[in-house]
Amino acid sequence: MKKYWSVFKISFVQEFVYKANFIMWRVRNVFQIFIVFFLWDSIFADPGRELFGYNRAQILTYVFGIIVVKAFVLSARAVDVAGEIADGRLTNYLLKPIGYFKYWLTRDLSSKALNFAFATVEVGILYFILRPPLFLQVSPIYVFAFLVAVALAILIFFHLLFITGLVPFWYPEAAWGAQFLFVWVFTEFLSGATFPLDILPIAIQKGLYLTPFPYLVFFPIQVYLGKLGAIEIVKGLGIMAAWIVFLRFTTNWLWHKGLRVYRAEGR
Numbered sequence: 028m029k030k031y032w033s034v035f036k037i038s039f040v041q042e043f044v045y046k047a048n049f050i051m052w053r054v055r056n057v058f059q060i061f062i063v064f065f066l067w068d069s070i071f072a073d074p075g076r077e078l079f080g081y082n083r084a085q086i087l088t089y090v091f092g093i094i095v096v097k098a099f100v101l102s103a104r105a106v107d108v109a110g111e112i113a114d115g116r117l118t119n120y121l122l123k124p125i126g127y128f129k130y131w132l133t134r135d136l137s138s139k140a141l142n143f144a145f146a147t148v149e150v151g152i153l154y155f156i157l158r159p160p161l162f163l164q165v166s167p168i169y170v171f172a173f174l175v176a177v178a179l180a181i182l183i184f185f186h187l188l189f190i191t192g193l194v195p196f197w198y199p200e201a202a203w204g205a206q207f208l209f210v211w212v213f214t215e216f217l218s219g220a221t222f223p224l225d226i227l228p229i230a231i232q233k234g235l236y237l238t239p240f241p242y243l244v245f246f247p248i249q250v251y252l253g254k255l256g257a258i259e260i261v262k263g264l265g266i267m268a269a270w271i272v273f274l275r276f277t278t279n280w281l282w283h284k285g286l287r288v289y290r291a292e293g294r
Contacts, residue, residue, distance in 0.1 A: 098146035108192030196285030219245025
């Protein structure tokens with residue numbers, strides 16, 4: 028356990044090595060929130076207006092919730108797995124007494140801790156500047172369910188990202204492309220990190236719920252807003268747990284298949 032705690036601390040410090048990259052990541056998130064905020068703020072300019080099942084306080088809380096949930100769920104160092112496999116650096120880990128999966132999960136948690144700290148500051152600053160009406164969830168049951176949903180979402184995204192990171196075992200030149208398609212296209216738009224998914228037609232929503240993406244951002248925020256009943260929450264958490272089991276099995280299967288064809292190119 029001590030070695031993973033050491034990995035956590037070292038990874039936390041390493042986040043500050045590439046200061047420009049980290050700052051630009053945070054700036055991009057803030058600008059994205061500004062755009063989404065002013066879009067919905069203009070739509071709900073009338074304080075009494077309700078649209079898509081949201082009032083002004085709920086929709087603006089959703090926007091601020093994106094900052095917090097993304098800091099926990101979508102910030103991940105495991106995005107570098109693909110590069111390590113593609114250029115042969117994976118060999119360094121295979122020769123050490125450390126679990127590669129646990130190693131990257133630890134690094135992910137370190138990254139999330141730092142991103143959450145900055146996200147908290149950003150939310151405070153944005154709230155001071157924008158002064159939006161926000162929905163405060165006071166039910167401890169809903170808050171607990173929200174925290175459980177976020178924890179499960181972290182594991183889902185980690186497995187999804189790790190799986191895409193294994194693509195270079197077979198196609199080393201496709202490392203960057205697979206990550207870009209997954210992180211910036213599928214996840215960003217299908218998770219609810221840009222807009223609430225329940226504004227889409229019912230048929231599309233049903234199709235999306237056959238994938239794990241809505242459970243990354245949209246579902247946890249819906250739980251916090253109290254827009255789901257107890258049965259829906261339990262069902263959603265059960266589906267998330269099922270996805271984790273399935274993705275974990277798939278990850279292990281692909282990992283062992285990949286090691287059989289690993290050529291350690293570049294080493």
